[in-house]
Amino acid sequence: MKQRTLWSATLVAGLVVLAGCGSASDPDSASGGSKGKLVVWDWKSGDATASSYVKKAKADFAQQHPGVTVEFVAQPFEQYYTLLGAAIQAGKGPDVMLFNGGGQIRDRADSLLPLGEYVRDDKKRLAGWEAFTKDGKTYAAPVTLQGHPIYYNKSLYRKAGLDPEQPATSWDEFVADCRTITKATGARCFAQGNK
Known part of the structure; x- marks a missing residue:
């Protein structure tokens, strides 16, 4: 899990959160996902306007982590947190996931790994960290602020x-x-x- 944590933090710095709950793509796999594969859940990667970003994120990650593939699984936003909650509870959740800040992430903090050591440098250049923090631990990094x-x-x-x-x-x-x-x-x- 430590290696997976490092991979995830590097994957899409600030985009996603780590979960210690297994791979969403292989329901029979043990907790932590399959070796050499990182499963990312979000609600944006299926959008055509995000395709160039997803392609670049995968390429950058592959260059830094040969032998590890990244699978983005786009979920419908209207059902995202219901699907995510069920997957986490079943121990079949994704390795990395996108969260809105606030209650959605804080309610699931017990199932997530803190990212503090991996996002320390980003804290100087991004705002909005309090929305991704619970009990002094940071579980995600802000990507965008919505006004x-x-x-x-x-x-x-x-x-x-x-x-x-x-x-x-x-x-x-x-x-x-x-x-x-x-x-x-x-x-x-x-x-x-x-x-």
């Missing part, structure tokens, strides 16, 4: 008699502007793009 930007439609501001160059700077002002925009234009103030 919630708010865009506004300047033409709606103008139609409502508001100055689009002077948008609200406080929540109360924002709510007041929304009321004005809705009353003047019938437009709703919020929409979610989600892509």
Whole structure:
């Protein structure tokens, strides 16, 4: 498991977390996966836009670890944590996995190996570590931070008699502007793009 831990930390530095629960690709294998193969679960590698990254990650890893292959297993995001929880509980989970920060990883920390010694240098250049930490131990590294930007439609501001160059700077002002925009234009103030 120590060797697998080192491989995993090197594989996609910051992308994934280690699990001490076996290989997802071979249900009959013992805990720790099959020799020479590292199984990675995620919800992104099956996306066409991620293919060049996955290809490069595999190539970089293969160059550093000859004789070890990496298998990415893309799971549907809507079912990801249910499938992962069942696999971990059955002792057939992947060697490496992608996690959202916060409760999803903290709830499974007892099944994971801490990565502190492998990500020590990354702590200086990445933010958001607290979301991947429980009881002072780090179980994953942040890959991306997801914010919630708010865009506004300047033409709606103008139609409502508001100055689009002077948008609200406080929540109360924002709510007041929304009321004005809705009353003047019938437009709703919020929409979610989600892509």
